[in-house]
Amino acid sequence: MAFVSQFARRGLSTSSSLNAKIQEVIVIGGGLMGAGIAQVAAQTGHKVTLVDISQQVLDKSNARIAESIKRVAKKQFKDDADGAGKFIDSSLANMNIATTANEALLTADLVLEAVVENMALKQKLFAEYDQIAPAKTIFASNTSSLPISEIASSSSRPDRFGGLHFFNPVPVMKLLEVVRIPETSDETFDAMVAWGKAMKKMTVDCKDTPGFIVNRLLVPYLMEAVRLVERGDASAKDVDLAMKLGAGHPMGPFELADYVGLDTNKFIMDGWSARFPDEPLFRQSEMLNKMVAENKLGKKTGEGFYKY
Numbered sequence: 001m002a003f004v005s006q007f008a009r010r011g012l013s014t015s016s017s018l019n020a021k022i023q024e025v026i027v028i029g030g031g032l033m034g035a036g037i038a039q040v041a042a043q044t045g046h047k048v049t050l051v052d053i054s055q056q057v058l059d060k061s062n063a064r065i066a067e068s069i070k071r072v073a074k075k076q077f078k079d080d081a082d083g084a085g086k087f088i089d090s091s092l093a094n095m096n097i098a099t100t101a102n103e104a105l106l107t108a109d110l111v112l113e114a115v116v117e118n119m120a121l122k123q124k125l126f127a128e129y130d131q132i133a134p135a136k137t138i139f140a141s142n143t144s145s146l147p148i149s150e151i152a153s154s155s156s157r158p159d160r161f162g163g164l165h166f167f168n169p170v171p172v173m174k175l176l177e178v179v180r181i182p183e184t185s186d187e188t189f190d191a192m193v194a195w196g197k198a199m200k201k202m203t204v205d206c207k208d209t210p211g212f213i214v215n216r217l218l219v220p221y222l223m224e225a226v227r228l229v230e231r232g233d234a235s236a237k238d239v240d241l242a243m244k245l246g247a248g249h250p251m252g253p254f255e256l257a258d259y260v261g262l263d264t265n266k267f268i269m270d271g272w273s274a275r276f277p278d279e280p281l282f283r284q285s286e287m288l289n290k291m292v293a294e295n296k297l298g299k300k301t302g303e304g305f306y307k308y
């Protein structure tokens with residue numbers, strides 16, 4: 001079966017100063033996603049700086065990364081303790097943590113942000129970095145739901161801007177959505193795809209549409225599950241069991257919502273319901289809003305739809 005690519009149309013012409021190979025990476029935001037992305041970048045031989053405003057978050061993420069690298073090493077080097085040790089040491093040696101990006105920005109090939117899902121914050125950060133980073137540096141966002149074009153408008157380099165959307169848990173999930181905006185140059189897009197492959201991910205090309213591919217389908221499904229329980233049609237536990245045993249999903253929608261973070265789910269729904277008020281699939285949920293107000297954010301705070 002042959003598909004005709006919708007992506008045959010290419011972006012603007014290339015920027016001459018771009019360094020096509022991404023070797024030095026800065027990941028902004030050291031939470032759930034940022035830590036996972038930084039880990040995989042370090043494991044695959046990239047020099048990485050993981051930046052967060054909170055030293056406490058960085059310390060927690062560092063410990064989580066060390067644990068996760070051990071799990072990966074155990075899997076990749078089953079009967080080779082020496083190889084596993086070397087892999088762990090070289091991965092950790094590739095990683096730096098910092099509370100500011102300033103120094104690393106001077107030589108970075110890629111700045112990928114994974115801060116909270118907030119347009120104003122993402123724009124503010126890229127406007128600042130734009131003043132410091134050299135011309136070659138590609139900027140990208142790991143946003144789940146915000147328009148990449150709008151984030152990119154805060155910088156003077158929309159031709160060197162795109163979306164790199166990873167999935168949680170990053171060390172395990174094999175997909176990377178590579179998103180181009182109309183201004184993204186071919187050279188930038190190709191460099192992002194090549195980096196995705198160097199990160200050992202399978203890449204898919206996406207346009208800058210709400211939720212790209214996966215979240216456009218997944219988030220309405222998660223919200224339908226919440227509405228089903230809000231109506232009293234079934235319990236969260238039974239919906240999860242049903243989707244695992246009846247549809248073969250590794251996690252039910254409530255387990256997955258807790259895993260992703262209920263705050264992230266809410267940020268996505270807030271943005272989409274404001275932007276598309278007539279779309280019933282993007283309607284707000286009182287239950288979700290109440291849980292987030294009570295700081296029941298899922299696995300990360302110890303309670304969401306389940307207790308951890």
Ligand SMILES: C[C@H](O)CC(=O)SCCNC(=O)CCNC(=O)[C@H](O)C(C)(C)COP(=O)(O)OP(=O)(O)OC[C@H]1O[C@@H](n2cnc3c(N)ncnc32)[C@H](O)[C@@H]1OP(=O)(O)O
Nearest residue numbers: 068071072075144166167168169171172215250251256260
């Ligand atoms: C909203 C956003 O924008 C987009 C998103 O990210 S949407 C969310 C996408 N993610 C999903 O849908 C996740 C669905 N869940 C799953 O795939 C699985 O439940 C799961 C991979 C998370 C865990 O799998 P499960 O079998 O229950 O647990 P577990 O046995 O601990 O782990 C499976 C394997 O992954 C490895 N693993 C799991 N978490 C890991 C981690 N953080 N680091 C390294 N390895 C890990 C384990 O070592 C194990 O390896 P093995 O099979 O060789 O023993």
Ligand SMILES: NC(=O)c1ccc[n+]([C@@H]2O[C@H](COP(=O)([O-])OP(=O)(O)OC[C@H]3O[C@@H](n4cnc5c(N)ncnc54)[C@H](O)[C@@H]3O)[C@@H](O)[C@H]2O)c1
Nearest residue numbers: 029030031032033052053057114115116117143144168260
């Ligand atoms: N959670 C998921 O499953 C998932 C999956 C794919 C994409 N995403 C997207 O990735 C991004 C991050 O999500 P997350 O789940 O990792 O969130 P998170 O809350 O775990 O982490 C966000 C981090 O950003 C940090 N931060 C806030 N302001 C900052 C600043 N000015 N400078 C540096 N760091 C700052 C916070 O301290 C926090 O540690 C969001 O855009 C989200 O939509 C999330």
